[in-house]
Every structure is written in C-alpha cells, then in structure tokens.
Amino acid sequence: MKSILKSCTALALCCAFAGQAAAQAMLTEIGPGEGQVDIVAWAGYIERGETDKKFDWVTKFEEATGCKVNVKTANTSDEMVALMNEGGFDLVTASGDASLRLIAGKRVQPVNIDLVPSWSTVDDRLKNAPWHTVDGVHYGVPYMWGPNVLMYSTEAFKEAPKSWSVVFEETTLDDGKSNKGRVQAYDGPIHIADAANYLMFHQPELGIKNPYELNEDQYKVALDLLRQQRTLVARYWHDAFIQMDDFKNEGIVASGSWPFQVNILKSEGKPIASTIPQEGATGWADTTMMHVDAAHPNCSYMWMEHSLASNLQSDLSVWFGAVPSVPAACTDGRGMQTAEGCTANGLDNFEKIKFWTTPVTKCESQGECVPYYRWVSDYIGVIGGR
C-alpha cells in the first residue's frame, strides 16, 4: 500500500514539474480561436439566456469569435480544485480559497495581461489582489465579488441593525420578542471568521489583525462566541434556497447571507432588507484562471477579454447580486446594472470587507495560526453543542 502511495506521489510530482515547465511558456500573442473553450464555473455564472431570456452573455461571444462555450458547473471550491486537477478544462472561476490552492498546486498558468486590453478598466482595488497575484505575477483576471451581508426582516427591525450582535448575543428585537430561535448562521467552518471579525471590533485587546489568521487564544475566544450563538440558532443555513424558505416559513428574522437571497426575496415582495453593520463583513472575490495545459488558449484569452468588456459584468451583477470587477459596468449602460444597483450590492463597501482566504498554519500577521482543518472539526463540535 505504502509503496503504491509513494509511486502515486512520485507521479503527481512529475505531473507538477511538467506543469511548471508548461507554465513558463506564457502566451505573447493571440492567434485564431480553436473553436471552443471549456469553463468550470459556479452555478448561474455563465448564462446563455436559457434560464431567463434577459440574461445572456454567451451567444454574442460565440458569434463574434467562433469559440463554443462549454460550461461545467461546480458547487464548492473543493469541487473546482478537483476538476482542475483532473484537467481537460481551460478556465475556472475560482474563489479566494481555491485560487491560491490552484496556484500553489501549479494547476493554473500566469496570464499575460497585455493580451487583455480591458485590464486597464478593472477596479484598481482588485488589480493586484493577493488571491490571484503571487510575487507580482498575475494568475487570472477578476470576475465578480460580493459581501456576506446581514439580511434582516423589516418587520422585526424598525431600522437596519447597526451591529452583528443581533446574531451573536441574545437581545430583544424591535418587535418586542427575543432573537432566540429567530436568527441563523452559515453552516460552514468559515463562519468562525465572522465571529473573529466581530471580536476584532468589540475586543481589540485580543489583537486580531485578520479574521483568517487566529492564534490559539484568539481562536478559543471566537469559538466561545460561537457556542453562545448556538443557543440562539435553531438551524444553520447551508443552501441558499433553504435559507430563503426559512425566512418565509420558519419565522427567521436575521442572518448572515448573500445579496443573491436578498434580491430574490425582495423581488417576491417579502419584507426583507440587508446591511453591512459597523464591524464590516466577510466576502468573496472570484477570478477567471487558466489551466496550465489549457487546450484552447486563444479562445481562453478571448473569453477573459469578453468577461471584462461585454455586458457580462453588468448583467451578471444583476443576476447574481454581485459587484462587477469593472466599475464602469455600473454606469455606462452596457447592461442592466445601474449605479444604485451596484451600491446596493456593496460597491462602496470594499474596504469593510475581509475577503475569504483559507486559514493556514504559517500566517503573516503572527507566527503561528490555527489551520483550516481544525476550523472544520471544531466548528462541527460547536454545532453539536460542545
């Protein structure tokens, strides 16, 4: 068994080195399209008007370039990493936790930004973001980003809650009833970062610099806060549609959430609104990255340009409740998005958002941090009542 594993490891290493060699050959000019491009993406990220006729940012690209777009949807970052490791794809829309893993694993290649003319229109705050730029090398172009907002019921709150305390501490809400059993939290270990973010504001003496980099003591306090939260939460949310159902049928009035759910519930006429409280919030930022062995590099570069220059940024931000990586897409009328829409989705809150990264042992802000796999097992314990 052990020898098999050893040879597997050796094989994997060989692949990694082969990949490295390929990675150095960065494209310097775009040739004619290869006729297709294969993309791994989040559900709802690449629409060709089949779900809703109004939302189509693929057909025109296919007509203009002759590159047929094939999409494989993935549900988790881990699935994305697995698919990219298997190979056979050109592009992936990777979130902050997957992107660094892909770079470290040498599954994606550096991108020559000179070949993407619209790079200059990208939000300056994203151009050198640490989740796709390593040692000054760009490994992709920004796709979309968004905050994890505090969604609340306007019936239970007279005005927007100012603090995340409504989901962490027991209080009496504006409708005169306790928040016990009426709030939710995300059913994923990354929620520990939300607790750390809350502590960063309310207990500065702990010295938390980054909610994804916690030492043993800070981590322990964060877990205690989450244990307190457990007494308030009847069920944690995992699936966006179940959460919407809980707001409609379970009497839930406040929870961390995505603009996606908020927009859908609002469009159904439900008394729902969202806010980013004084502590700030966590968030996600996705990047289009290119596989080291991409079989269709020319079409891939064309798609990257298309993703920044076309109606995609604008319409997708409406569709998904996200913020475009190209700020001009909010106002120049290339799609349906408007300045108000971008503000509602969080455009002005960039500074308040701590973008998701995977916690690792060797962290920048302090010597040694608690790694992600412990976040997983401890969060299971917290939900189980330990």
Next chain:
Amino acid sequence: MSAGAHAILPGRGGLFGTLSDVLWRNPRLTLFLMLTPPLLWLGIIYLGSLFALLAQSFFSIDEFSGLIRYEWTFKTYAELLRPSNLDIILRTVSMAAAVTLASAVIAFPIAYYAARYARGKWKALFYLGAMLPLWSSYLVKVYAWKLILAKEGILTWIFAKLHLTPVLEAWLALPVIGGNSLSVSYTGTFIVFVYVWLPYMILPTQAALERVPESMLEASSDLGGSPAQTFRHVLLPLALPGIIAGSIFTFSLTLGDYIIPQIIGSSRLFIGQAVYAHQGTAGNIPLAAAFTVVPIVIMGFYLWMAKRQGAFNAL
C-alpha cells in the same frame, strides 16, 4: 461387459465438442471459469476499494501543515473518541435504532393486512402504495416534508385548527427531541426518516407473513390460545426473520444518510455529514475514513446478531 463401460462414450471431436466434454467431465473447472470473473469484480472493485479506504484511516493528518502523513498509526481512531465525535456516533446510532423500531411497529399492521386480507385488485394497490414513494425523487419528498413541518407550515396550521397548539408546544418544549419548530428538531428528522425508509420494512415483513401458514394460527386458537397469545407465540416468531431483514435496511440506510439531517433537523451532524465535511471541505481523509469504519463495524455486529435470530434462514 459391465454396465459402466457403456457409460463412457467416445469424444465427439471438434473444438467445441472437446471443450464441452472437458467442461462436463470437470465440473470443478466449469465452476472455476464461471466464478472467476464475478469474483474478480467483487474482489477488486468492491473489496479493493473498501480496503483502500480502510487503509486511509490508519494514516493521520499532520497537525501543523494539514498534510496527510503516510505512516501507520491509530491516532486517527483515537480522534474518534473525542467527545464531539462520540456525540456524532451516539446521535446517529440512537436515531437509526429509533427509526428502525418505529418502522417495524408501523409496517407490521400494513404488511399483515396486505398479506392476509387484501385480494386481487387491492393486493396490487397495496404493492403499488408501498412501492410508489420509492419511485419519486427522494429530494422532492424531503423538501416537501420541510414545508409540511415548518413553523408556519401545514402541520402547525392543522394543530391550530384543532385547538391542539399547546400539545405541539409542550412537545417542542421537551429537551433534546424538541426545538424551535418540528422542522428544526430531532422529532422532524425522525418523522422524515421513518417516512422515507418505511417501504423497505413493509416489503420483507409482508413476504415473511405470507409464508406463515393459516393452519398454524387456526391450530393455536383451537388449542385455546387467545389472539394475543397467538400473536406472541406463533405469528411474531414466524414473522421475525422478515422484520429483521427489513430492519437491516432501515438501520443501515439511516446510519449512512447525510441529506435528510442536513435539510431537516437542528444542524447537529450525523455520521454521513461528518464524513462529507471531513473529506469534502477539510481534506482530512483519514478521519473521514475512520468515520466510515464505524457504520461498517456496527452493521457487522448487527448482521451477526440478526444471523443468530435466524433472519437469513429463509434466504
């Protein structure tokens, strides 16, 4: 000439003829050739992958880097004994036991009626009724139950119309099995588990009841046995193998399920969810593998006990 000499006929010649003769003369060879491909399939695809998985559980994850260390150790199994992990195991096993008991109690009268009284069209209808839920999508059923059990759902509404709301509230106020509403309590998880696995209990129980001869029940009452005595001393022991066969399904299916407790319940993990979380998001494959071993061991004991009860005699 003896009679035996006539029995040995000359070979028929030809490739297929010779082959046929050889196979006929050597039944063991025939058996070997017939069994090898399926056994290889079983050995490599089924058991091979199972052992590869079991082997993973003897590795451990490096505390600092989060990488997997390929050295034999029992450290991962020791981790299973942590209170939070023991909780998960206990929670899952108690739920599986409760679901199995409830399914057996509910399934028995249904199976009894279907086996003894339903005739012709009604019998077909009963089979259909038991099988129909198995044909529709499992996820649709679970989501439907979420709506039924919700705080503002149909069940709460019915309780309110019948002026029984205090009963529901008293039930939900109970520790452990209660909660904020039925859909976020163990009671809700339990109801949905029983609903989803019930057909697997009805069918084997019905098959067992159909094999109990009518004359035995008549003989029991002729000898003065009351209906209760007949049930306890004649019917139940004869039907027990069927019930145990059904319980193997309900018990093991509940042990491994990870979708129902995620949609309906209090978010506290069951074994299936723990495996999913450790394997899927944490990359802690050794612990996920160790968790997988738990249901295997439990089912091993269960089958051993079921065998002693004679559940497999009728196979």
